[in-house]
Amino acid sequence: MSAIPPWVDERIDRNLDNTLTQEHVVETMLESDRPFFSIRQLHACIKPDVTRATVRNRLRELQEIDVVATETYPDSITLYYINHPESAWPLSPEGKRALHAETPxxxxxxxxxxxxxxxxxxxxxxxxxxxxxxxxxxxxxxxxxxxxxxxxxxxxxxxxxxxxxxxxxxxxxxxxxxxxxxxxxxxxxxxxxxxx
Structure with a gap:
């Protein structure tokens, strides 16, 4: 499991009564090789017994507490990504460092x-x-x-x-x-x- 950054850990709700927790959504996003997700893509990564509506609700909650941000494109496509405070969309701090790193x-x-x-x-x-x-x-x-x-x-x-x-x-x-x-x-x- 990927360690959740402290700035995320202190913001998320630990409500275990939910079928899908905010923590599980964030962990799934952090563990993936993808920098951003559509709801359909994130739903496919999480688990089959959770509805897309549930995934959408958790993402909306995470967006309200500034853990997740979105970019909307034509044809009503919305992409969700972890809103890393240290870097611009959709790069994680590690991704930003990798772009500026030397060649292999x-x-x-x-x-x-x-x-x-x-x-x-x-x-x-x-x-x-x-x-x-x-x-x-x-x-x-x-x-x-x-x-x-x-x-x-x-x-x-x-x-x-x-x-x-x-x-x-x-x-x-x-x-x-x-x-x-x-x-x-x-x-x-x-x-x-x-x-x-």
């Missing part, structure tokens, strides 16, 4: 790379390897068609060889990362290196 490659640590645990960083590295391979193949192709050599080094052959090597290393890294992720999903995290 900037965050990739030596430990994350060696243990293949930083999926986003490794995939960014693999994508960069694929793109660089494509550039090397294109340059090698242009030099081959043009019949140009740089100082007699057979530069077109060198570029083709380097492109194939880089492509092979990128594919190997992608395969290793997916294998490590499959092992972690199946057997849990492996402690290959001590954590800092």
């Amino acid at each position: 490659l900037d965050r990739l640590s030596t430990r994350g790379f060696l243990t293949l645990s930083d999926t986003a960083g490794i995939r960014t590295l693999v994508l960069a390897g694929f793109q660089l391979s494509l550039v090397l193949f294109a340059l090698g192709g242009v030099l081959t068609v043009a019949g140009t050599d740089v100082r007699g080094t057979q530069s077109d052959i060198v570029l083709w060889d380097t492109g194939f090597d880089l492509l092979f290393v990128s594919l190997l890294l992608l395969f290793a990362e997916r294998t490590a992720r499959w092992v972690r999903d199946r057997y849990g995290p492996l402690s290959l290196l001590p954590s800092t």
Whole structure:
């Protein structure tokens, strides 16, 4: 269960006589990957024995105490979101920090790379390897068609060889990362290196 932030906890009503409590609605919204919900979407996440009217009533109560806010769009679509006081709609403070954070490659640590645990960083590295391979193949192709050599080094052959090597290393890294992720999903995290 996701911990309810203190500013929400002090505002919500603990009426346990309700079929659906305000606390359960907030927990559902916080645990979801979605930043906002329609009533239908939230109803599907909560439980089938609660009516949409009940979900609407709890959302209205939460809106009155400034825990939930809404945005209304054409065709009468209303989206509900947690009204985080620290950030603008519909971002949570964590989401706002994530938007301003560095790229996955900037965050990739030596430990994350060696243990293949930083999926986003490794995939960014693999994508960069694929793109660089494509550039090397294109340059090698242009030099081959043009019949140009740089100082007699057979530069077109060198570029083709380097492109194939880089492509092979990128594919190997992608395969290793997916294998490590499959092992972690199946057997849990492996402690290959001590954590800092």
